[in-house]
Amino acid sequence: MAEGTVEPWERQAAESVQAFEAFSVYRDLGPVRSVTKAAQELHKSRTLLGRWSRQYAWVMRATAYDRELDRVFLAEQHQARRDIARRHAKLAQAFLGKAVARLQALDPRELSPSDLLRYFQVAAEIERRAVGEAPVAADAAMEGQGADAAALTDEERRARMNQLRRELERRLTEEGQ
Numbered sequence: 001m002a003e004g005t006v007e008p009w010e011r012q013a014a015e016s017v018q019a020f021e022a023f024s025v026y027r028d029l030g031p032v033r034s035v036t037k038a039a040q041e042l043h044k045s046r047t048l049l050g051r052w053s054r055q056y057a058w059v060m061r062a063t064a065y066d067r068e069l070d071r072v073f074l075a076e077q078h079q080a081r082r083d084i085a086r087r088h089a090k091l092a093q094a095f096l097g098k099a100v101a102r103l104q105a106l107d108p109r110e111l112s113p114s115d116l117l118r119y120f121q122v123a124a125e126i127e128r129r130a131v132g133e134a135p136v137a138a139d140a141a142m143e144g145q146g147a148d149a150a151a152l153t154d155e156e157r158r159a160r161m162n163q164l165r166r167e168l169e170r171r172l173t174e175e176g177q
Contacts, residue, residue, distance in 0.1 A: 009065035012056055019052045026053070027062045108169050113161040120164045123171065 006012060009027060011020040026038040026049070035053050039046040053059070108116065125135060152160065 008061040015056055019056060022049050022052055023056060023058055026058055027065050033062060104172060108165045116161055116164050120168055
């Protein structure tokens, strides 16, 4: 705003202190504002406040004030969302660092087949989301692997777990490099 320019909700040139005080009361009434309510609050004549309202464009000025409040509120909301996103990103990075360190310390041979499968599914899901692919339901993931795990024989399940273990070891090795 140019220097010397007066905002619509501020005291206007040639506006008396009393007229501006009345406008301020009118403006601050918010959505329920009316000249009658402002007159009642100030114990002044409705006719006098009506004249000031027309002379100093109270409706337009109050609307400009409402818009400014909305603009400021939306800007504050936007900044708050940005601050939250930054804070969450920092927390996620810290948590991810700890999780990766813990994963690298794990010996995949000591994991149960169900633990190994779960780690693999979570890692695959994170990888898919990181490249913008839609999440895959657990049942759909198993179907994509050829069979329902419960329908596999013990030998097939061991073979699948060994395959998953090798894949996990490969990925952990790649991340460590």
